[in-house]
Amino acid sequence: MSRNVTRADVARYAGVSSAVVSYVVNDGPRPVAPATAARVREAIEALGYRPNTTAQALRRGSSRLLGHVVPDLGNPLWAGFALAVDAVAAARGYDVLLASTDGGVEAEHRRIEALSARGVDAIVVTSVMARPDLVARSGLGIPLVQLNTFFEVPGFPSLGVDAFEGARAGTAHLLGHGRGPVALVIGGEAGELREEGWRAAAREAGSGVGPIARGEFSRRGGYDAGRRLFAPDDHPHAVFVSSDLQAVGVLRALHERGLRVPDDVAVVSFDGTEETEFTLPPLTTVRQPVEEMARAAVARALDPAPDGEHERQVLPAELVVRRSCGC
Amino acid sequence: MSRNVTRADVARYAGVSSAVVSYVVNDGPRPVAPATAARVREAIEALGYRPNTTAQALRRGSSRLLGHVVPDLGNPLWAGFALAVDAVAAARGYDVLLASTDGGVEAEHRRIEALSARGVDAIVVTSVMARPDLVARSGLGIPLVQLNTFFEVPGFPSLGVDAFEGARAGTAHLLGHGRGPVALVIGGEAGELREEGWRAAAREAGSGVGPIARGEFSRRGGYDAGRRLFAPDDHPHAVFVSSDLQAVGVLRALHERGLRVPDDVAVVSFDGTEETEFTLPPLTTVRQPVEEMARAAVARALDPAPDGEHERQVLPAELVVRRSCGC
DNA sequence: CTGAAAGCGCTTACAG
DNA sequence: CTGAAAGCGCTTACAG
Structure with a gap:
């Protein structure tokens, strides 16, 4: 050289x-x-x-580098967040150092530490954990904002979609089609906001709650859950699926079982990734405002509020109606 | 702080x-x-x-940072490469600085320059361009390897899947099902290796070549191409689609047209991303060895061969047989 | 308007 | 085995 x-x-x-x-x-x-x-x-x-930007960074004490921790780029939702954060950061002259984890707390902490040692100016953590309180233990001297969390994160600015209201609206929409109680496919952690929203919709409608099938947030997890849910002859006729990826699996399970969507079973999912536009049939889905969330997260990371402003910011989800709900 | x-x-x-x-x-x-x-x-x-890694980098002249340029994380194939490169680099103690482009040459050059100024030790470029010769103009003093190119790149080590043989094998498989000439859905650039492989298979089988529909490498592009291809009453009964994303679109076009897969039309696609395992029906696809490609690319970037060794390395694709081909 | 000099946090010959 | 000192490439008071 x-x-x-x-x-x-x-x-x-x-x-x-x-x-x-x-x-x-x-x-x-x-x-x-x-x-x-x-x-x-x-x-x-x-x-x-x-x-030489390395020398500049050392001298200035600022690297113009933003750290971004994501669970797994194989999930289009996380890839979407990565893309959006990158675009927003680039517009402000920042490059982003992406660190993927396996979704575990341990890896998440290690990556945060590594990023901090790298001298990034701030960190955005797109966490897969519903209650990532644990992250609080890292006492790094730079701003850290939690993206995509469902709950308040003590000590940190955090930001997420209004999962309760999104799930409530999606379920209510399904209920409005008069298919009877709405089933739920969701992850393992009980008491999650999407689950609560689903319950609230049932309560409001005065219909009973449908059955729940829990499984991983993956196509495979949705497929397995779908098989269990629709095996009985008296299976539900409507289902709210808490992620697009799982919904794709549910669609396949339904197809194999000989059940037509939306004729036999109406489906609404959560996330709003591109893939849902081309499933058979196209999915009605509760869209997360990925770009807006990324924009807000980067802004809060790069222009941290005066001390103590660790508020949680909630962005509205939007119901995108396509074919799977039977509209 | x-x-x-x-x-x-x-x-x-x-x-x-x-x-x-x-x-x-x-x-x-x-x-x-x-x-x-x-x-x-x-x-x-x-x-x-x-x-402080910034100070270390300045002093050592090495940042232990690997630059990776990718077209668009929204495409699961590129996301897969990003993930794989990240994993391989991490195993060697390197973090990766990811830079996404819009797929254009201009952006690609800008990002490469920026990465180089950032002091990365080497750069992997996962290019979307079949003939990215142009990149040769950047005379940066660090190793740069081209991942996912189809042709030789003068002056640079490059590496890609054996697209010709993969397409040939996929098409031959389809031909073996006796559905008559095999149609092709592919991108705009004529004379591409996947197209050549498709032609070669037809030639070998002595069947005529089927019609070609060109479109963007996206679900939408595949959908539009599929609509055109299968509109006529004497439509083809087998089609080789040069990317998974396009195949998903073709599947939807076929469904809307009332054509069943594989009964009415047999389909084989190219790439082998996870999504194809859960389409309706699951896609038979020519899988790119993404992990192996990433491993090889990182190795060549981080341990550059003695001067002049700018060979092109070709990795074999693998036919993954599922339901869409009618086996 | 221009320049000499200190210092960011490290690593590494060099001397002891 | 240990330490004083130079230097990586920058930026920025400070003095002129």
């Missing part, structure tokens, strides 16, 4: 001090005579000089 | 010089007396010291 050209090379070439090179490159903080500046710019061009 | 604890703080606390702290932290290059080392470790523990 040929040695890189440094600020000193430029200074020598242009016949100025290295400070002046800095003033020109950064457009300050001292003024430079137009003629001098032009000479410097020529030198930069001729030599192909590019400031 | 509380000032970070530095190596000097540790040295003071342990009553040694800062050099000794380095020796302990890095386990060299000078030996340290066991008792001294223990004291230093205590100090590190007590103070919660973590080496």
Whole structure:
């Protein structure tokens, strides 16, 4: 590798001090005579000089690097968050250092520590955990905001979709189609907001709650849950699925069981990823405002509020009606 | 933010010089007396010291950062590459700086430049371009390897799946089912390797080639292509689709047209992403060895061959037989 | 408007 | 086995 050209090379070439090179490159903080500046710019061009960002980061104490911890890029929802955070950060001149975890608390902590040691200016954690209180133990001196959490996170700014209201609306929509009680496919953790929203809708409608099938937040998890749920002859005729990925699995289980959607079973899912637009049939889904969430998270990470402002911010979900609900 | 604890703080606390702290932290290059080392470790523990990686990078001239340029994380194939590169790099103690582009040459160049200025030790470019020769103009002093290219890239190590043979095998498999000529859904660029493989299979079988429908590498692109392809009454009864994403769109077009898969039309796609396992019906697909490709790319980026070794490496694709081909 | 010098937090010859 | 010192490439008071 040929040695890189440094600020000193430029200074020598242009016949100025290295400070002046800095003033020109950064457009300050001292003024430079137009003629001098032009000479410097020529030198930069001729030599192909590019400031070394590592040295800048060390000196400035800011890397213009944003850390982003995500559970698993294989899930289109997380990939969507990664994409959105990247775009928003780029617009502010930040690059993002992405760290994926296996979804576990342990890995999440390790990655946060590593990111902090890397000198990132702030960290966004897109967590898969409903109650990621544990993260609070990391006492790193930089802003950390939790994206996609369902609950308050003591000591940290956090931000998520209104899962309760989203699930309530999705379930209510299903109930409105008069298919009787609505079943639920969801993850293992009971008492989650999507589950509560589903219950609330049933309560409001005065219909009983349908059966629950729990499974992993994956296509496979949804498939298995769907098989269990629809095996009995007196299976439910409507189901709210708490993630798109699981819904794709449910669709397959239904298909194999010979049940048509929406004729025999109406389906509404949660997340609103692109995949749902092309399932058979296209899924009616409760869309998370991924871009808005990313924008808000990055803003809060990069412009932290005056001390103590660790509020939770909730963004509204939106029901996207397609074919699977039987509208 | 509380000032970070530095190596000097540790040295003071342990009553040694800062050099000794380095020796302990890095386990060299000078030996340290066991008792001294223990004291230093205590100090590190007590103070919660973590080496500043920015300073290390500046001093060592190596950031232990790998740059990775990807077209679009919204495409599960690219997300899969991102994930795999991340995992492989992590295993070698490298973090990866991910830079997404919009798929254009311009953005790709900009991101490569930015990554280089960031001081990454090497760059992996997962390009969407069949002939990314243009990248050759960037004369950065670090290794750059092209992942997922179909052709030789003059001046750079490159690496991709055997697209010709994969497409040939997929098409031949379809031909073997005796559905007559096999149609092709593919991107806009003619003369691509997947197209050549498809042609070769037809030639070998002595069947004529089927019609071609071109469209974007997206679900939407596949959907539109599928609609055009299967509108006529004398539509083809077998189709090779050059990406999973497009195949999902084709499946929907077929469904809307009232054509059953595989009974009326047999389908084989290319890529082998997870989504294909849960489509209706599950897709027979030519799988790219994503993990192996990532491993090879990272290895070549981090352990560059002695000068001049800019060979192209081709990895075999594997036919994964599921339901859509009518087996 | 310009320059000499200190310092960001590390690592590593060099000397003892 | 241990320490004093130089230097990685920058930025920024400070002095002129």
